[in-house]
Amino acid sequence: MTVVLPQSPSRPALRHRLAERGVDRTLLLVLPGALAVIALFCYPFLYGLQLSFQPASGGVLGAYHAFFSEPFARKSIWQTFSLAIPASLINVGVSVPISYRMRRDFRGKRLLLALLVVPITLGTVLTAEGILEFYGPAGWFNHTLNLLGLASSPVQLTMNYTGVLLSLIISGFPFAYLLTHSYLSGIHPSLEKAASTLGADWWQRFRHITFPLLLPGLMTTFCLSFVMAFAVFPSAMMVGDPDGKTHVISIEAYEAALEHFDYAQGCADAMIMTVLMLVVIVAVTTLRSRLYSGSTGGKG
């Protein structure tokens, strides 16, 4: 009686070889989620991309040509950057010293962190509504300035660039702070203590120990803050000056697609927006990859 092996023993079945590399039936579980993202994100995005090359007039690149040849539309790029870059720099820049101060545990720290979540969840619409009334010409802020004798006539803080910047800071600062805080708590305090025993003062400790370890995290925080600020839409409409100084690129895209019903132009604007944003992210990520990316000895 001879046993006929289906395969030579040195070569296990394909199923086993695949399982060794982690491919088995469990992987099918990824499919529903992945297919949903492909259908609802990738397909519309590619559809929008090809639609942007089929404008009603002007040939293949007509929609892009229309965007860059019209000064009002072209200027929206500059206006978006001039809002997003200062807002994210302020948010990240202020977060660093504050979270450095607060890296130790103290009473009510959890409460403080919980309070910082409030503006994130208020959403931009409600923040904008509040800003209109609080910083408005008859609002409390101008009342206080008047009372302190800092301004004789009301300072115009809404319906312009300042209003949108304020809204970006109110909704963006807690976000940047919480992220910076979590990165900073991932750096083990013993590193600083070691530097301290070697005679480093607080500035040297911050400059040569904590800051280099924190920098990669800061760059990620900057990227995420930038993405949020770059897509500013409701506050630019409500507290800004949407037809002038704060005519940002998202308003331009929205007006093209859903007010003039020129979907090709709207999609082209959305593509320009995505490309500009990706350029900034890739630039920051490239910079980040040149930095130290090892263990920070902490819990994170």
Add this chain to the structure above:
Amino acid sequence: MSAVLDRPATAAPGTDPDAGRRRIAIKPGAWITWGVLGFFFLNLLGVIVTVLLNSFGSSWFRSWLPGGWTGHWYSDAWSEFSLGQVLWTTVEVTFLVVLISLVLAVPASYALARRDFPGKKLVMGLFVLPILVPPIAYGIPLATVLYKFHLAGSVTGVVLANLVPSIPFVVFTMTPFIEQIDPKIEAAARMCGARTWTVLSRILAPLLLPGMLAAGILVLVRTFGMFELTFLTSGPTSQTLIVTLFSAVNSAGIRSTQSIDAMAVIYTGTMAVLLLIALRFVNPTQLVARSTD
């Protein structure tokens, strides 16, 4: 939360033995830090309280406080913006999004947490993209596609649009959670003769429940506050509260700011309740974590 509230009661303020805390009060740098944070919170409080006071004031011009107090703006807002229907749509949309995104994303996060396979980076990248690209940039092509299939303007369209950021969000909340569940527990159950269904229902489901609850609440809060996608894809009968609020502020017409503010207060109140529930289950920093870095 209870730990935070209990501690001040046990330590008397004058006899605080915490030396680190006393040192904070002396350094000038600390004063600036607290000052900046205090100024920020003061402004934040002002922004919220002005809206709240205005919604209860009969008229408010150039004074510190409104002239008189009234509650009729709420009933005005309720009938003027048909808030009953809007709130119902909001509840419908958020719960559908939470449910569907959990059903689709939890199995995916299980596979991603347990297996290391060729192309895993690609799948991860697929899930990172919707979080990284701002909603308005993919919302416009998405709205175009939904209009093409006659889905935009209905609750279905709004739910579909809101799934895009929610599915990756659940994946990135759940994957680390599943990773810390020991796979040996499942193996042990298998050894004892449990079938796949038994492992799922008796072993995995109870272990996953806290994580699913946290992810679900986070998605709930985010969908409730998601403006851009809902704004781009909703029609007159499928607006959520935040979109109605925006339209009321932004569209021309004779509308009293007080009744708009009343609606804003209803929005904030609901959000605050959701937030309090959420904070019982999750860490504040989890609310902002948008990607796994």
